[in-house]
Amino acid sequence: MIYKNYFMSILIVIFSFLSISTVNADDISDVEAVIDRYIKSQTLENMNTQAQLMAKDRTYIVNGTRYSNNDISMALQTANNAVVRKANPGIERISTAEDIHIRMNGDTAIVSFYLIMNDINNAANVKAGQPAMMTNYATCSMALFKIDGEWKIVHTHFSPTK
Numbered sequence: 001m002i003y004k005n006y007f008m009s010i011l012i013v014i015f016s017f018l019s020i021s022t023v024n025a026d027d028i029s030d031v032e033a034v035i036d037r038y039i040k041s042q043t044l045e046n047m048n049t050q051a052q053l054m055a056k057d058r059t060y061i062v063n064g065t066r067y068s069n070n071d072i073s074m075a076l077q078t079a080n081n082a083v084v085r086k087a088n089p090g091i092e093r094i095s096t097a098e099d100i101h102i103r104m105n106g107d108t109a110i111v112s113f114y115l116i117m118n119d120i121n122n123a124a125n126v127k128a129g130q131p132a133m134m135t136n137y138a139t140c141s142m143a144l145f146k147i148d149g150e151w152k153i154v155h156t157h158f159s160p161t162k
Helices: 002-019 025-040 048-052 070-087 123-127
Strands: 054-062 065-067 092-105 108-120 133-147 150-160
Touching: 025 048, 025 092, 025 108, 025 133, 025 150, 048 054, 048 070, 054 070, 065 070
Parallel strands: 054 150
Antiparallel strands: 054 065, 092 108, 108 133, 133 150
16 A cells, blocks of 8 residues: 555656646757847848748737737838838948847747847938937847747837836
């Protein structure tokens, strides 16, 4: 009887470990790679690379507005970037992320970081008195789901950093 209770206790412990949601190092590095590609694609030129990182039903929150149609939010961002490029020919954006925190739970990742977007101005604007570099700071959070074996951004939230 003692051995039977001991055996049952061991089985319970083993099954409890198996039922715990597991996160492996590959998932963490895969999420890091998605965030890295997202930051590198945070330019004024082309949103196609960034769009490939998103789930079709991604929610995007920026400037107090919530967009639940990813196609529309990506089109708005592309149009805005086109206006900036047309108004400032030769402008270049270089973005970096600082203090990236990733929290994993199974096929879900919650990520937060500070996004620094540096817009390098063109020579004509600088000669006209504009700064050579304009920097925007944002505090960002994202949710990613593993969908069909691939990590996709399902939620993005940008807030101005004070």
